[in-house]
Amino acid sequence: MPDSRGVSRRRMLGIGGALGLFAAGGLSASAALARRPSITGAELRSAVALPPPFQVPLPIPAVLKPLSTSDGSDHYQITQREARAEILPGVTTPLWTYEGSFPGPTIESRRGRPVTVTHRNELPVPTVVHLHGGRTPAASDGYPTDLVLPEGWPDATTPPGHEAGHGSGHGAPHVMHDPRAVVTRLTRDYTFPLDQRATMLWYHDHRMDFTAPALWRGLAGLHIVRDDAEDALGLPAGPRELPIMITDRAFAADGSLAYPSLDPTLRERPGVHEPYLAGVLGDVILVNGAPWPVHETDAARYRLRLLNASNARHYELEAVTDDGRRLDLVQIGADQGLLAAPVPHRLLPLAPAERYDVIIDFSGVPIGGRVRLLNRLGEGRTREVMAFRIARRAGDDSTIPRTLATDLPAWRRTDAVRVRDFSFRAGQLHDGRGWLIGGLPFDPARSDVTTRLGDVEVWRLIADVHHPVHLHLVGFQVLSRSGRPPLPHDAGLKDTVSLRPGEAVEIITRFDGYRGRYLFHCHNAEHEDMAMMANLEIT
Ligand SMILES: [Cu+2]
Numbered sequence: 001m002p003d004s005r006g007v008s009r010r011r012m013l014g015i016g017g018a019l020g021l022f023a024a025g026g027l028s029a030s031a032a033l034a035r036r037p038s039i040t041g042a043e044l045r046s047a048v049a050l051p052p053p054f055q056v057p058l059p060i061p062a063v064l065k066p067l068s069t070s071d072g073s074d075h076y077q078i079t080q081r082e083a084r085a086e087i088l089p090g091v092t093t094p095l096w097t098y099e100g101s102f103p104g105p106t107i108e109s110r111r112g113r114p115v116t117v118t119h120r121n122e123l124p125v126p127t128v129v130h131l132h133g134g135r136t137p138a139a140s141d142g143y144p145t146d147l148v149l150p151e152g153w154p155d156a157t158t159p160p161g162h163e164a165g166h167g168s169g170h171g172a173p174h175v176m177h178d179p180r181a182v183v184t185r186l187t188r189d190y191t192f193p194l195d196q197r198a199t200m201l202w203y204h205d206h207r208m209d210f211t212a213p214a215l216w217r218g219l220a221g222l223h224i225v226r227d228d229a230e231d232a233l234g235l236p237a238g239p240r241e242l243p244i245m246i247t248d249r250a251f252a253a254d255g256s257l258a259y260p261s262l263d264p265t266l267r268e269r270p271g272v273h274e275p276y277l278a279g280v281l282g283d284v285i286l287v288n289g290a291p292w293p294v295h296e297t298d299a300a301r302y303r304l305r306l307l308n309a310s311n312a313r314h315y316e317l318e319a320v321t322d323d324g325r326r327l328d329l330v331q332i333g334a335d336q337g338l339l340a341a342p343v344p345h346r347l348l349p350l351a352p353a354e355r356y357d358v359i360i361d362f363s364g365v366p367i368g369g370r371v372r373l374l375n376r377l378g379e380g381r382t383r384e385v386m387a388f389r390i391a392r393r394a395g396d397d398s399t400i401p402r403t404l405a406t407d408l409p410a411w412r413r414t415d416a417v418r419v420r421d422f423s424f425r426a427g428q429l430h431d432g433r434g435w436l437i438g439g440l441p442f443d444p445a446r447s448d449v450t451t452r453l454g455d456v457e458v459w460r461l462i463a464d465v466h467h468p469v470h471l472h473l474v475g476f477q478v479l480s481r482s483g484r485p486p487l488p489h490d491a492g493l494k495d496t497v498s499l500r501p502g503e504a505v506e507i508i509t510r511f512d513g514y515r516g517r518y519l520f521h522c523h524n525a526e527h528e529d530m531a532m533m534a535n536l537e538i539t
Contacts (some may be wrong), residue, residue, distance in 0.1 A: 003140050012287075025523035038377065040466035040501075040524065041279025044250035044258050050284060051089050053292035054370070054387040059453045061243065061288060064105035073114040076107060080219065081122040088284070088291055091255040092457060095218035096123055102289045103309075104203070104221025111227035115192045120315050121148040123387060125266050127214065129188075130206035131223060131351065132353060132470070133335055133495045135196040138516025140189075141472055143445055144208035144533070145181035148188045178444035180517065195513075197337030197407070197475075197493065198227040200243070200305045208444075209270035212280065212525035213310050216249065216259050218289075220309050229405070232340065236303040236359065236398040242295065244306045246350070246385060248282035248313045265375035270529055277433060278426075278465065279312025279526045285375070287386045294370075294387045294516075298394035303332075308350040311525040314466060314498070315350040316376040317385065319360055322369050330400060333357030334492030336475035338405040343491050347376060351468035351498030356489070359400050365390045408493060411477060411508045415456040420449065422459060424467040424499060424522055424532065434530035441531030442521075448534035449520075456510045463499035467527065470496040472518040476509035496523055511538050 066074040083100040089095045098104025109115050121127050126149050130142030139146075148157075201223040205214035222243050235241075250258040258274045263269035272280060287293050308315060319327040331343045335355050348356055365371055373385040427436040434441055437447070451457060458479065461469050478490035478497055482504050490497070499505050521533035 017071055022344055027326055031074055038283070039314075040495055041281045041526070042274075042275045043281040043283055043382075044260070046251040046258065046283050048091055048251045048255065048380065049090070050090060051291055052380075053384045054294040054372070054389075056089065056290045056293045058242070058293040058295035058386065059290050060287045061103045061106045061245075062103065064099070064107050073116060076115065076117045077120065078104065078117055078388070079120045079122055080127055082124075085288065085289070087249075087289060088251060088255075088454050090495065091251065093251065093255050093257060095257070096214060097218050098203075098221050102220070104219070106221060107223040109192075109194050109223065109225050111198050111225055111255035112193075112195050115194060116194070117190045118187055119148060119190060120187045121150050123150055125150065125210070126153060126207055127216075127219070128206045128208070129190055129203055130205045130472075131190070131201055133199065133201040133355075134192055134194070134223075134284065135473060135513045136192050136517060137514045139182065140191045141516075141518060142190070142206045143181070143444075143517060143519065144206050144211070145178040145183075147181065147183045149183060149185045151186055153185075164168075178534075180444070187451075194225055196225065198225050198230045199306065199333060199335065199337040200224050200357065202245070202309065202355075204309070209529050210266050212272070212529045213261050213266055215309070215525050216280065216311055218243070220247075222307070224305070231400050233404065234399040235332065236301045236396075240298070240300060240398065241303040242305065243288065244304050244386075245288050245309050246307065246315060247286045247309045248382065249284050249291075250282035251284065254530060271432070272526060276526065277530065279524050281310075281313045281382075283381060285378075285385050292381075292384050292386060294389055296391040297362055297388045298392055298396070299363050299365060299367060299390050299398070300394050300396035301359055301363070301398045302388075304329075304358050304360060306348075306350060306356045306358060308352050308354055310354060311354050313382075314352070315385070317348045317350060318346060318374050318376060320372050320374055321365055324485040327360055327362075327365075327371060328354065329358040329360055331356055331358050331489065331491070332400065335495040336493035339492040340405055340408050341402060342400050342404065343488050345489060349489060349498065351466070351496065351523075352525070353468055353470055353496040354494075354498065361488055362388060362390050363396065367391070367393060409477070410511065411456055411457060411510060416458040416508060419458045419460065421462070422534070423462045424469065425464040429499050429531055435527040435532035436488065436534055437521075437534045440534070442533040444535070446535065447537050448536045450539060451511045453511060453513075453515055453538055456508065458506055458508050460504060460506050461497070461499055462504045463501060465501050466498050466524065467499045467532070468523040469499055469505075469520065470523045471509065471520045473513055473538070474509045474511055476507040479506040479508050481505050515539060
C-alpha cells in the first residue's frame with residue numbers, strides 16, 4: 001500500500017474538493033469552470049532513486065510475426081504472462097505483459113485484411129482484450145465481462161446475494177453478474193476485420209472493475225493499420241516513423257510498480273484507496289516503457305505516432321531546442337486516421353487514450369543539438385518526457401502534402417436523428433463514491449443507449465473534472481466546446497474526446513459497422529473501474 005504522504009497537500013485538496021463538491025451535486029457548471037482543477041488525480045511518489053533524464057535509449061516495440069498468413073487473413077498468438085524487466089537502470093520490476101514485454105509487441109496490419117489474435121491467459125486473474133479504436137464485431141470487442149479465465153479460476157457463476165454492483169466482496173473472486181457474458185477458459189480468438197481508416201490503434205486489458213491496475217502493470221500494446229493511400233503520401237517512414245507510447249508509473253522500494261489497489265491480488269475487491277479516486281498518477285514518465293529516454297535522429301523530418309497510454313495523466317506537449325526555440329508539431333492524423341489537411345501546433349494536449357500523428361522537422365537543429373519533448377502540465381521531473389539528439393546530416397525526400405485525405409465524413413447537425421445528453425460526474429455508488437454517467441453507475445444488464453445501425457446522432461457530454469470520453473466501434477467529430485468552435489487539436493475523426501473541467505462538448509457520429517452490444521466510457525482508467533461506463537446497443 002502506498003504512503004499517502006506521497007500525495008502533495010495541494011493535490012489532495014484538489015481531489016477531495018472535486019469529489020466532495022460534485023458528489024453533493026450542488027455545484028453549477030459555471031462554478032466548476034471557475035475552479036478548473038488543473039489535474040484530475042493524485043500522484044504516487046517512487047521509493048527508489050530515479051535516473052537522470054535522456055540517458056536510456058528509446059525502445060521501439062518489436063513487430064509481432066504472424067503464425068500464418070494463409071486464407072487472406074493474418075493469425076497471431078499472444079501469451080499474457082508475468083515477466084520481469086529492467087525499466088529503471090539496476091532495478092528489476094515484475095510486470096504483467098503481452099508476450100513478455102511492456103509495451104507488448106506491435107501488430108502491423110493492412111486495411112481490410114482480417115486479423116485473428118489468439119490470446120492465451122497465463123496471468124493469475126481473468127483478462128479481456130479490447131482493441132482501442134478498432135471497428136470490431138461485438139463478439140471480439142472485449143466487453144468487460146467477456147472474460148478469459150486463467151487455469152484454476154472458479155467458474156463464473158454468481159454467488160447468492162451477489163448482485164451487479166461495485167466493490168462487493170464475499171470471499172469468492174469478484175465477478176459482476178452479466179447473463180450475456182461470453183466467458184472462455186485459458187484462450188480466446190479475437191477477430192478484427194480492420195475494415196477501417198489507416199491509423200494507430202492500441203490493445204489493452206478491459207476487465208470489469210480491474211482495467212486500471214492491469215494497464216498499470218503493463219497490459220498495453222500498439223496495432224498499426226496501414227493502407228495504400230497513406231503509403232503514397234510520401235510521409236517520413238521506416239526509421240523516421242516512431243511510435244511514442246507515453247505512460248506514467250511509480251516504483252515501490254522493492255522495484256515493483258506502486259499502485260494503491262484495495263486488493264493488490266486484483267482478485268476480489270476492485271478500486272483504489274481514497275486519495276486516488278480521481279485517478280492514479282506516477283512520478284516517472286516512460287516512453288515505450290523506458291524512463292525519460294533519448295533517441296538519436298537524423299537532421300530530417302520524423303513522424304511521431306503519439307499515444308497517451310497513462311491511466312489518468314494529461315500532457316500538453318511542446319518540442320523545445322537547447323536554445324529555447326519551440327518546434328512545430330504538425331498534426332497529420334487523429335485517433336481515427338489522417339486529417340483532411342495538416343494542422344501545426346506549438347502545444348499539443350494529449351488526454352488518456354488519445355493518439356496524435358505529428359511530423360516534427362529536425363533539419364534546422366544544429367548537429368549534436370537536442371530537442372526535448374516537454375509536458376507543460378507536469379511539475380519537476382514530470383515536466384520532462386523524452387529527448388531527441390540530432391546526430392547527423394542526412395537527405396530527406398519526405399513531404400507533408402497539403403491534402404492528406406479526402407474520405408472524411410461530412411456529417412451535419414441536420415443529419416442527426418436524435419440528440420442525447422450525458423453528464424460525466426462524481427457521485428455516490430451504493431457502497432462508496434465513484435463516477436457516474438447520466439447519474440448512473442455502470443450496469444451490464446441495463447441498456448443506456450439503443451440506436452439503429454446507420455443512424456447519425458449528436459451527443460452533448462458535460463463534465464465536472466477532466467474526463468476523456470471514449471466510444472467503442474465508431475469514430476466521431478467534435479462539433480463544439482461549451483458553445484464555441486472546436487479547438488485546433490479536435491480536428492479529424494476521433495474516438496476519444498477530452499472533456500475539461502466544467503466543459504460541455506458536442507460530438508457527432510454515425511453508428512456504423514456492426515450490430516451488437518458496445519460501450520462508451522471515461523478513459524481515465526480509475527474512473528472507468530469505478531463505474532464510469534455505459535452500454536451502447538446498436539440494433
Ligand atoms: Cu472520467
